[in-house]
Amino acid sequence: xxxxLGIWQLARGRAQGMARFGSTTQAxxxxxxxxxAFPLVGAVIVLxxxxxxxxxxxxxxxxxAQLAPPxxxxxxxxxxxxxxxxxxxxxxxxxxxxxxxxxxxxxxTLFGVVATATGMPEMLAAQAVVVLLAAYSLWLHWFLxxxxxxxxRGRAALLVVIVNAGTLALAFGxxxxx
Numbered sequence: 001x002x003x004x005l006g007i008w009q010l011a012r013g014r015a016q017g018m019a020r021f022g023s024t025t026q027a028x029x030x031x032x033x034x035x036x037a038f039p040l041v042g043a044v045i046v047l048x049x050x051x052x053x054x055x056x057x058x059x060x061x062x063x064x065a066q067l068a069p070p071x072x073x074x075x076x077x078x079x080x081x082x083x084x085x086x087x088x089x090x091x092x093x094x095x096x097x098x099x100x101x102x103x104x105x106x107x108x109t110l111f112g113v114v115a116t117a118t119g120m121p122e123m124l125a126a127q128a129v130v131v132l133l134a135a136y137s138l139w140l141h142w143f144l145x146x147x148x149x150x151x152x153r154g155r156a157a158l159l160v161v162i163v164n165a166g167t168l169a170l171a172f173g174x175x176x177x178x
Contacts, residue, residue, distance in 0.1 A: 023088035031094035089148030
């Protein structure tokens, strides 16, 4: 297994990158660990600066946002008879999360150059970066669902919509209800 090579391949739309990830509980937990560890460190920093309540809220929202996609995608995979492939998909999904900051830096650099060369307003360039990063993120999630779970294009798209909408509702819904 070589997650870095798998991330590189999948981020570029190469389905053979799926073979670079494990399909065991241990592989999944290893892929999830850094996604929990970084927010935990962030919460400790917030704790020292802003207090326990702010740290707790930040960590709780982040934890929900990290755990909702595997829980929701597992339910859908089981419903569609793809539970056997789910650990492999979920492991790749967690690792491929790390492609997004790299894509963000590339987009910021590209639009920084374009904005400077053409006089594009900085706000417009920033908005373009956000929209393109979101579109890429959704495409990558769709690609992983399609190839990791062996779903049709439509079911992969439905998974992406349900998982992302469900994650937003679980992470931020309570805040809107208050």
